[in-house]
Every structure is written in C-alpha cells, then in structure tokens.
Amino acid sequence: MYSFFNNVKEKGLQWNAVEAADRNYFADAPYITISDEDTENILSFVNKKEAESVNVMVMNDSLSRETFVFNRGEYDQPAEKVTFNTPKIILPFTDKYPKNRLGLAMWMTDENNPLTARVFVNRTWEMLFGVGLVETVEDFGVQGSLPTHPKLLDWLAKDFMEHDWDIKYLIKKIMLSATYQQTSVASKAQKKADPENKLLGRAPRFRMTGEMIRDYFLTTSGLLNPEIGGPSVRPYQPAGLWEETNAGGNRGTLTKYIPDTNEKLYRRSLYTFWKRTLPPPGMTIFDAPTRDYCEVRRQKTNTPLQALALQNDVQMLEAARVLAQKTLLNNKDSEELVKTIFKRILLRTPKEKELEVLKKYHNETLMKYSSSIEDAEKLIAQGEYKQLETDPVKTAALMLTAQVIYNLDETITKE
Amino acid sequence: MDDDNKKSEDPLKINRRHFFSQLSVGIGSLALGSLLIPDLFSSKDPGLITHQLGIPQFAPKAKRIIYLFQAGAPSQLESFDYKPTLKKRMGEDLPDSIRNGQRLTGMTSGQDKFPLMPSAVNFKQYGKSGAWVSDFFPHIGKIADELCFVKSMHTEAINHDPAITFFQTGSQQSGRPSMGSWMSYGLGSENKNLPSFVVLTSRGKGNSQGLYSKLWSSGFLDSKHQGVLLRSGKDPVLYLNDPDGLSRSDKRHLLDNVSSLNKIHHVDTGDDEIESRIAQYEMAYRMQMSVPDVMDIKQEPEHIIKLYGEDCQVPGTYAANALQARRLAENGVRFIQLYHQGWDQHGGLPHEMAGQAKDVDQASAALILDLKQRGMLEDTLVVWGGEFGRTNYCQGNFDPKNYGRDHHPRAFSIWMAGGGIKPGITYGKTDEFGYNVVENPVHINDFHATLMHAMGINHEELTYKYQGRRFRLTDVAGDVVKDILT
Numbered sequence: 001m002y003s004f005f006n007n008v009k010e011k012g013l014q015w016n017a018v019e020a021a022d023r024n025y026f027a028d029a030p031y032i033t034i035s036d037e038d039t040e041n042i043l044s045f046v047n048k049k050e051a052e053s054v055n056v057m058v059m060n061d062s063l064s065r066e067t068f069v070f071n072r073g074e075y076d077q078p079a080e081k082v083t084f085n086t087p088k089i090i091l092p093f094t095d096k097y098p099k100n101r102l103g104l105a106m107w108m109t110d111e112n113n114p115l116t117a118r119v120f121v122n123r124t125w126e127m128l129f130g131v132g133l134v135e136t137v138e139d140f141g142v143q144g145s146l147p148t149h150p151k152l153l154d155w156l157a158k159d160f161m162e163h164d165w166d167i168k169y170l171i172k173k174i175m176l177s178a179t180y181q182q183t184s185v186a187s188k189a190q191k192k193a194d195p196e197n198k199l200l201g202r203a204p205r206f207r208m209t210g211e212m213i214r215d216y217f218l219t220t221s222g223l224l225n226p227e228i229g230g231p232s233v234r235p236y237q238p239a240g241l242w243e244e245t246n247a248g249g250n251r252g253t254l255t256k257y258i259p260d261t262n263e264k265l266y267r268r269s270l271y272t273f274w275k276r277t278l279p280p281p282g283m284t285i286f287d288a289p290t291r292d293y294c295e296v297r298r299q300k301t302n303t304p305l306q307a308l309a310l311q312n313d314v315q316m317l318e319a320a321r322v323l324a325q326k327t328l329l330n331n332k333d334s335e336e337l338v339k340t341i342f343k344r345i346l347l348r349t350p351k352e353k354e355l356e357v358l359k360k361y362h363n364e365t366l367m368k369y370s371s372s373i374e375d376a377e378k379l380i381a382q383g384e385y386k387q388l389e390t391d392p393v394k395t396a397a398l399m400l401t402a403q404v405i406y407n408l409d410e411t412i413t414k415e
Numbered sequence: 416m417d418d419d420n421k422k423s424e425d426p427l428k429i430n431r432r433h434f435f436s437q438l439s440v441g442i443g444s445l446a447l448g449s450l451l452i453p454d455l456f457s458s459k460d461p462g463l464i465t466h467q468l469g470i471p472q473f474a475p476k477a478k479r480i481i482y483l484f485q486a487g488a489p490s491q492l493e494s495f496d497y498k499p500t501l502k503k504r505m506g507e508d509l510p511d512s513i514r515n516g517q518r519l520t521g522m523t524s525g526q527d528k529f530p531l532m533p534s535a536v537n538f539k540q541y542g543k544s545g546a547w548v549s550d551f552f553p554h555i556g557k558i559a560d561e562l563c564f565v566k567s568m569h570t571e572a573i574n575h576d577p578a579i580t581f582f583q584t585g586s587q588q589s590g591r592p593s594m595g596s597w598m599s600y601g602l603g604s605e606n607k608n609l610p611s612f613v614v615l616t617s618r619g620k621g622n623s624q625g626l627y628s629k630l631w632s633s634g635f636l637d638s639k640h641q642g643v644l645l646r647s648g649k650d651p652v653l654y655l656n657d658p659d660g661l662s663r664s665d666k667r668h669l670l671d672n673v674s675s676l677n678k679i680h681h682v683d684t685g686d687d688e689i690e691s692r693i694a695q696y697e698m699a700y701r702m703q704m705s706v707p708d709v710m711d712i713k714q715e716p717e718h719i720i721k722l723y724g725e726d727c728q729v730p731g732t733y734a735a736n737a738l739q740a741r742r743l744a745e746n747g748v749r750f751i752q753l754y755h756q757g758w759d760q761h762g763g764l765p766h767e768m769a770g771q772a773k774d775v776d777q778a779s780a781a782l783i784l785d786l787k788q789r790g791m792l793e794d795t796l797v798v799w800g801g802e803f804g805r806t807n808y809c810q811g812n813f814d815p816k817n818y819g820r821d822h823h824p825r826a827f828s829i830w831m832a833g834g835g836i837k838p839g840i841t842y843g844k845t846d847e848f849g850y851n852v853v854e855n856p857v858h859i860n861d862f863h864a865t866l867m868h869a870m871g872i873n874h875e876e877l878t879y880k881y882q883g884r885r886f887r888l889t890d891v892a893g894d895v896v897k898d899i900l901t
Contacts, residue, residue: 143883186685227548238653244616244646247625250754281653281852287638290629292590302691304655307699312654353679361672368665379660396660400669403428407673409692410680 001390031055047229084384092114109165115140117157121170123296125156128174130300130414131197138296184415188317205415207300210286213412214315220267220345221319222326223385227268232273235280236314236383242278260288265315265384285309311405317399318383321404324398325388337398338362345405359399365397383408458877471602476835477796477899478605480598481740481751483779484581485771487624487758488801490820491828492849493534493768496566497547500847501807504534505815508809519832520573522761522810523821529808531848532818535765538845544839547645551772554780555799555830560839561783561792562830567843567852570803570824570859575624575759578802578824581859583630583752585888592634592879594863595750598870598890599640601877602631607749608641608705612750613743615736619757619774621767626754635881642752645739647731648740651710655703666703670696709742723781726774734778741785745794758801762811762819783832796869799828807849826852828864829862835869835901840901860893 017266035053049055053191068078086104087092091113097103107114121141126132134155137146147153156170156239163169170199174180185205194201208216218224234257242257249255256274271279279290285305289295310316323341331337338358350358369376369392380387404409417800450596451775464778477634484648492498509529523529538547541559548556553879555562577587584591592600595612614631631642656879674693681689712727712735715730719738720727726734733755755775787790804827805820812818826845832838855863864874867888874893 109859112829126653139883158896184684184686188685191685205684205688207688236628238650240646243630245626248618251625255587277625277629279628284638285653285765290590292629292632293636299638302688302695304695304699304702305637305643307692307696308652308654311699313658315656351679354676357672357675359677361668364668375660375662377660379658381660382658400661400665404669404672404676405670406695408680409689411676413688415684 010126032058040264049230071263073218083194086214091255111161114157115371117161117165121156121160122153124167126154126173126297128171128180128205129200138294139383147351149200203415205413207230207286207302207413209298211272213286213310214269214282216412217316217406218268221323222286223266223322223398224268225263225317227263227267230271232269234273235267236256237282238278241281242275243358245278246399282309282315307407309404314383316406318385318404320399320402321380321382321395322385322388323402324380324395325390328390328394328398329388334362335359338401341398341402342405345402345411346408358404361404362397362401366393367401369393369396422873464813468828471871472873472876473871477833477869478794479744479747479749479796480595480783480866480870481744481795481797482594482614482753483737483740483775483782484579484582484752484754485758485799486626487575487752487755487760487773488578488803488805488822488827489758489771490760490764490768491566491826491845492805492807492820493536493549493551493764494772495546495548495552495564495830496806496826496845497538497549498533498845498847498849501531501849504531504841505533506530506813509850510690513846515799515851516558517825518851520574523666523806523808526810529774529806530813531807531819532815533814533864535815535818536769542839544841546841551769552776554777556792558780561787562832564828564830565857565896565899566826566828566841566845567854567856567861568800568804568835568859569828569852569856569864572803573824575697575822576627578649578822579626579630580673582635582802585860585863585890589627589629590632590634590647591886592636592640592865592888593642593752594630594888595752596636596878597643597867598635598642598750598872600636600879601867601872602749602870603798604749606705608701608761609709609743609746609748611748612640612642612752613690613748614642614752614754615708615739616754617731617733617736617756617774617844619733619755619771621771621885622759622761623729623756624759626756630754631752633801636879636888642750644839645706645710645743649733652702654704655706657703658814661725666700697897705746709746710739712738712742718783722785724777727778733774734781737775737778737858738785739780741791741797744791745789760814761804762821762822763817764819765816775873786833794834796834796836796866797832798829798866799831801827804834823850831899837899837901840899842896855896855898857896858891858892861896864893865890865896865899869900 033053033055034048036048039048049380067081067082068081071079084099091107091110093103093107097106103169107113119137120326122132122134123137126137133149134145134147138144156173159173160166160170179200180202180203181319182203184205186197186202190201197204209405215224224374236259237257239257242254246255269283272283274280274291279288284290285289285303286309287299287301323344327337327340327344335355338351342348342354342358347352354363369379373393374394376387380392380399381398416551443471445461478520492501504805505529514529516525528662532784534549536549536551540546541548543555544560546556546562546564548559554568570578572581572587576589580589581587584764585594587713599611602611604837605810616626627645631644633639643652646653650656656770657663661669674694677689677693681687688718694780715738721770723734728736731752735752736755740753743751755771757771757774758768783792783797786795786797790792803825804825806823807820810819810821826849842855842858845851845853867874874889876893882887
C-alpha cells in the first residue's frame with residue numbers, strides 16, 4: 001500500500017517557519033485551490049469558512065518512481081525491485097481498477113472487498129462499546145484477535161454497505177439495539193461468568209476520551225458552540241507552555257500560544273489546534289496520542305493528573321460556574337437547584353441518598369460563603385464567559401455543588 | 416495494549432506461561448523487589464503508583480538517575496576533550512583520511528575548506544586523576560575525581576531532533592517510550608505522592624533548539640509512566656493550584672462529598688474502577704501539598720544556596736533546577752530529567768559557550784558535592800552531556816576568537832558520576848584531531864544498557880509487546896560498558 005502513496009516527489013518546507021508565515025506559504029505545489037464556487041457545487045461537503053480561496057495540498061500521480069526492497073533495511077543497499085499491489089486474499093487488484101490512488105479507493109470500497117466495511121463498523125462499535133467485536137481494532141491480520149461475534153460483524157458490515165456507507169444510519173442501528181440499551185450494572189454472578197463482558201450480557205462502563213470529556217462539560221453547561229467546520233481554534237491552555245520549550249526568538253506562528261476569545265473557546269475539541277511538539281495538555285492527560293505513531297486504540301488510564309485537570313482547568317471551572325448561574329436564573333428552591341444541575345450533568349434524577357449528600361453540601365457551602373463574600377467573588381471569576389446577574393454567594397455554592405457532580409466517576413464514564 | 420503486557424502489569428493476573436517466563440528472573444528477586452519498594456505487593460491500595468513490574472533483576476547500584484541534558488550539543492573540544500594538535504595544525508584542512516567519508520550537515524557541506532580550529536579556551540589538569548578540563552568549567556574541574564568522563568560517545572544522528580530523540584528514547588524516530596518511562600515501567604516509584612519521572616527545563620542565551628513533550632512521552636507504555644513536566648511558575652504541575660476563593664479545607668470538604676457519591680455509585684454498579692478513581696483523587700490531593708513542598712527551595716540553608724550559586728534562587732534557571740533535582744531525588748523520584756537549552760554554537764562559539772558554561776558549571780558540580788555530603792551519591796547516578804559533538808573544523812569565517820562548529824556525531828564526550836560508576840576515570844579515546852573514536856567506543860545503545868544495568872535491569876529483558884513485536888529501550892543492540900562500573 002505504501003507505494004501507492006509514494007508515487008510523488010517528496011517536498012519539504014522550503015523556507016523557515018517565520019518566512020512561511022509571512023508569505024502565507026504552507027503548501028508546496030501541487031495543490032488545489034478551493035473557491036466559493038467549488039464549495040457551492042462539486043465540493044459541497046467541504047465546510048469552507050473564509051470568503052477567500054483556500055490552498056490545499058494534493059498529491060501528484062503523474063510521476064512513478066522505482067521502489068526497491070532494501071537489504072536489511074539499509075537505504076544505500078537497494079535489492080529486489082518491487083511494484084505496488086494489494087493482498088490477493090482480500091480482493092485481487094484486477095485491471096478494472098486504474099493503477100493509481102483512484103484505483104485504490106475503488107478497490108477499498110468495492111462491494112466485494114470484505115475488509116473496509118468490517119474495519120469501519122468495528123471501530124464504530126468500539127467507540128460505542130469501549131471494545132470492538134474484534135478487540136484489536138487496529139489489526140485484522142494474523143496477529144490480531146478473532147471476532148467475538150463474527151456473524152454480527154459481517155451482517156453489520158453488509159448492512160452498512162447496502163445503506164450507502166451511511167455512518168449516521170450505522171450508529172442509529174447499533175444504538176437502537178437491545179444490546180446497546182442494556183444497563184451497565186453488573187451482578188456478581190455476571191462478573192464471575194464473564195468478567196470482560198465478551199458476551200455482551202450487560203452494557204460496558206468505560207472512561208470517555210479527552211475530547212469527549214471536554215465536549216461533555218461544554219454541552220452540559222450550555223457553553224458548547226456547535227458550529228461545524230473551519231480552521232482550528234485555540235481554547236484555554238496554561239500560560240507559557242509553548243514559550244518554555246520553543247527554541248527562543250521568533251520561530252513563526254507556533255512560538256507563542258495566544259488563546260482565542262469568545263465563542264471560539266467553546267468549539268468541540270475536534271477543532272482544537274494541535275501543535276505536534278507540544279499537544280494540548282488537557283487532551284494528552286486523558287491519553288490522547290501524541291500523533292507520532294498511528295494509535296488506533298487508546299489507553300484508558302486513571303491518574304492523579306486527570307483528577308487535577310478536572311478540578312482546576314479553567315475550562316472545567318467555567319462550565320461549573322456558568323451552569324450554576326444559568327440554573328439560578330430560573331430556579332429558586334435549594335432542592336430544585338441541586339436536582340436541576342444533577343439532571344443536567346448526569347441525565348438522570350438523583351437517588352434519595354445522593355440528593356441528601358448534595359443538599360447538605362450545598363447548604364454548608366452557602367453558609368460558608370455567606371460569611372466570606374469576597375471568596376465567593378474570587379471563586380466565580382472563572383473563564384471569559386460573561387458573568388450573569390446572580391448573587392455571588394449563591395453562585396459560588398451552586399458552582400461547587402456542580403463541581404462535585406462534574407468530578408464524579410459517573411460523569412466522565414460512559415455507562 | 417496487548418494481553419501479554421496487561422498480565423505482566425497486574426501480578427494477580429499472571430498466567431502459567433507468564434509465571435514460568437518470569438522464572439528466568441528468579442523467584443528470589445521477587446522478595447528483593449518488595450524489600451526495595453516497600454509497598455510493591457500491597458496492591459490492595461490502588462492509589463499507589465508503584466508498578467507491579469517493579470522488580471530490579473539484580474542488586475542495583477543506583478536507585479535513581481539525574482540526567483543533566485545539555486540540549487543543542489556542547490562542544491567536546493572546548494570542554495573535556497583536550498586536543499593540542501588542533502593548535503599545532505590550526506587552519507590546515509581536515510585530512511580526508513580523518514574525515515573518512517563522514518556525511519556533513521547542510522550547514523557546512525557547501526564549504527570548500529574545513530580548516531582545523533583549536534579551542535579558544537585553555538585547559539588544565541585536575542585532581543589525582545589528572546583529567547583535562549577547559550577553563551569554561553572550573554567547578555566541574557575541581558570535582559574531576561568524582562567523575563567518569565566518557566570521551567568515546569558516538570551516534571548516527573546528525574541533526575538535533577533525531578539525535579535528542581535517540582538519546583531519550585533509543586530510536587531516532589519519535590514515538591518510542593522515553594528512558595525515564597522505561598525506568599518507571601520497570602521499577603515503579605518510591606514515593607506515593609510524586610510521579611516517578613519528572614522533567615525540568617531551562618534555557619541559556621546561546622543558540623537554542625526546541626524541546627518537545629515527546630521526549631518525555633511514555634510512547635506505547637501506559638501513560639502513567641510519562642514524564643511530568645515540573646514548571647517554575649506558580650503551577651509547578653499543570654492544574655495543581657486550586658482556584659482563588661477555595662481554601663484547603665474547602666477542597667477537602669468538596670472531595671469528601673465527591674468520595675461519598677462515588678462510593679454510593681460503586682455499590683450500585685459494582686465497578687471497581689470507581690475505587691481506583693477515588694484513590695487517584697486522594698493522590699492528587701496529596702500532590703497539591705507534596706509538590707509545592709518539594710519545589711520550595713526557600714527551605715534551603717545559606718550554605719547550600721552558596722554552593723549552587725546565587726542563580727539557584729531564580730526560578731527557571733539551570734541552577735534552580737539542579738537544586739530542585741536533588742530535592743526530588745531525596746523524595747524518591749526515580750528519574751529526574753533536566754534540559755538546558757542553548758548549546759548549538761554554529762557561530763560565536765567562544766562567547767556563547769562561555770555563557771552557557773557559566774549557567775551550568777557551578778550548579779552541576781554543586782549537585783555532585785551536595786549528593787555526596789548527604790551520602791546520596793552512592794545510589795544516585797548523575798549524567799551530564801548533549802546529543803552529539805561538534806566538528807573540529809571551523810564553520811563560517813575562520814577567526815580563532817570568534818568561530819563556530821557544526822554537528823559531529825562520530826565522537827563526543829559526556830560524564831557520569833555516582834551510583835555504580837567508577838569515579839576519577841576517563842573511558843575511551845579519540846584521535847589527535849578529536850574526530851574519530853580510536854579506543855572503547857560507546858554507542859547510545861551501550862550507554863542505555865549501562866544505565867539500566869546500574870539500576871538493576873537487564874536491558875535485554877525489560878520488554879513491552881506492541882504492534883506484534885517486543886520492544887525494548889535498546890531495541891536490538893547495546894552492550895553494558897562493564898569497565899566503567901564499580
């Protein structure tokens with residue numbers, strides 16, 4: 001496969017980063033220019049935001065270079081000359097496909113190619129269940145694990161293709177199933193009989209990814225900006241991180257981290273700007289890969305740094321503050337307030353025991369801050385989002401109550 | 416993650432095959448491991464970050480490593496590799512017989528001449544060992560009898576990024592776990608309240624190259640082994656500080672309520688991961704106390720401040736980090752990685768390097784003396800060095816007072832001290848031009864193997880299976896340099 005993508009001359013950055021930025025030069029030829037006309041017609045699936053045209057790097061198929069197997073990997077010892085092909089066992093790469101990247105795309109999505117749809121369906125399953133039907137989602141080869149439910153995987157893959165590779169359809173199909181809608185509560189007997197839940201006798205419980213967690217805080221607090229497409233954004237990040245490790249001096253746009261303002265702070269994490277030499281810490285702390293290696297399956301660790309980020313990242317504190325203020329605007333009674341934010345964050349009504357704990361905590365915190373309004377004012381000064389017209393003491397108390405809920409295992413866990 | 420690794424990380428899940436493969440290590444070492452790491456097998460408390468793999472395979476000489484990395488590559492010819500021949504043959508072209516086809520960087524490959532350039536700074540011999548050290552490093556010279564100079568280091572990489580990545584991860588291509596992560600994975604932590612692998616950075620005024628968080632990444636190992644960057648500002652660990660208006664007791668109160676609710680949910684769901692979450696929150700709470708405490712150098716007495724130099728009171732300097740390193744070592748941190756940027760002298764070397772040396776000389780020596788007076792040098796291994804050497808010929812204009820040197824991978828010097836390393840010796844030798852290693856070459860893989868050996872790990876046996884094969888820090892190479900071990 002590699003050689004499919006190697007039919008091009010490799011071109012690196014021609015100037016240093018500062019010059020590149022000054023000349024607005026990021027892509028070397030060949031590139032295509034996308035204009036408004038394109039996005040209104042043939043490229044309607046592209047979400048181009050600026051009115052001006054955008055240059056996008058493309059690969060040039062016209063060159064064909066010779067490829068060799070290197071003797072024991074030594075670059076100066078080319079041995080056997082090879083040419084590209086695909087594994088026949090999957091589907092022979094016959095003459096009906098052109099021998100270029102278009103051909104590869106046609107081969108991959110051919111209805112007789114069993115692999116692509118299975119792999120995709122399996123990854124979607126993993127996203128929803130925490131574990132794929134084939135556990136090694138990155139490896140369907142001889143080193144990978146066997147599917148737990150081969151017929152199900154096959155049926156889903158076929159169904160997915162028959163419905164025009166419609167991802168939304170696929171997700172609905174899975175989520176509306178009885179299997180997906182089971183409870184994740186596990187009885188002792190269940191845990192003993194099937195500790196890893198391979199037979200899907202219950203719903204899984206697993207910690208969400210860094211991106212999901214941040215998006216979850218934004219959504220439940222009502223801060224989320226659901227806008228789709230456009231260039232990456234720079235949300236909050238602890239000050240000085242880029243500056244401490246860069247090479248000093250002016251090294252172009254990546255020298256200093258300048259956070260965005262206003263609604264750009266609340267875009268989905270998918271749009272967060274990614275500097276490869278220093279990725280956003282709020283993501284890597286929750287096991288987002290550094291993107292040096294392809295990492296299909298993420299780890300799901302549980303560390304003290306995660307606890308600190310959830311407690312003290314301004315993005316999280318702001319969510320608790322804004323949720324508290326928005327709730328206070330519409331509710332008066334203490335029990336009602338606590339119930340509302342609980343339901344807002346956990347999407348369920350609190351149990352009697354839980355409500356008791358939270359009500360008590362809310363009242364104690366109210367008392368504490370009534371005697372120190374200054375502390376309340378300091379505490380609620382979190383984030384850029386405008387302060388709503390609420391009483392600082394009440395806001396502080398409800399904000400901390402929201403923080404308690406935001407820091408529960410259940411909140412960052414998909415169950 | 417691979418099943419194989421999961422099992423090895425959890426002692427309760429060891430299967431039969433795994434048990435027998437561990438036998439090569441020897442049952443006796445299990446007991447040894449639990450002696451060295453007291454909480455090793457009390458894994459009932461999930462709050463521990465001790466690693467169940469935490470088993471030195473044989474009696475370790477070093478319990479921890481402090482790595483004083485000089486990023487940018489300081490010149491060996493103006494520091495520890497004294498070459499009077501360069502003075503005699505100043506200005507002569509580097510003989511082809513010496514260069515021997517060595518590839519050059521794009522920065523000097525265009526030069527039509529490679530005139531030999533002697534050091535602008537003088538050298539002196541120090542101590543009983545008679546080690547030659549340049550006048551840029553008088554403090555290091557004075558402790559020469561504590562040090563083991565390795566003058567025969569060599570690498571394949573010729574540019575900073577791959578070269579540093581090679582030193583830190585054992586591979587020029589990024590993505591592998593860092594050395595500190597391997598140590599954490601193999602040996603666990605000695606302290607419940609601090610991470611086992613921490614990183615401190617500083618920058619001099621010399622020409623700098625960037626650092627990347629991938630240098631202290633845990634790669635494919637569990638991310639609890641990743642290096643934690645301790646910063647000089649008010650938030651030494653990211654997100655460590657509570658917001659204003661929330662006191663310590665308020666925080667305790669908040670966490671107690673988080674815990675009660677988590678416990679209710681634990682009973683309801685029966686998922687033990689919740690217990691682990693509670694423990695991690697407690698650890699985070701303890702770190703909020705322990706980290707600022709360790710970082711607070713105001714507790715240090717006057718004579719220590721003097722020892723490290725006045726700079727050590729300025730947060731973010733190399734001197735402050737060196738002192739910090741000792742405090743972290745005392746508190747059981749397994750791997751302490753410092754980086755000092757600014758050693759990339761392609762031009763203006765005499766002036767720039769004098770400044771860089773001034774940044775690090777006194778504090779590096781002070782660290783050794785300080786560890787020694789506390790009896791900690793015996794089991795703390797200190798390393799000082801960069802990612803490659805510099806050319807013996809001049810880059811740019813030929814001016815003996817103001818010249819530059821390009822990257823040189825074929826020979827360079829580092830020093831080590833303490834934890835199982837012979838003091839007062841010099842290992843390896845370069846030719847009279849300081850260009851090629853002529854005796855006892857030490858490759859980065861050998862260097863890694865030696866460090867791991869000092870820590871009680873056989874570098875060939877600490878492996879992690881990933882993408883279908885077993886990886887190790889030294890990959891498929893590396894020999895322990897026995898001659899420098901005590």
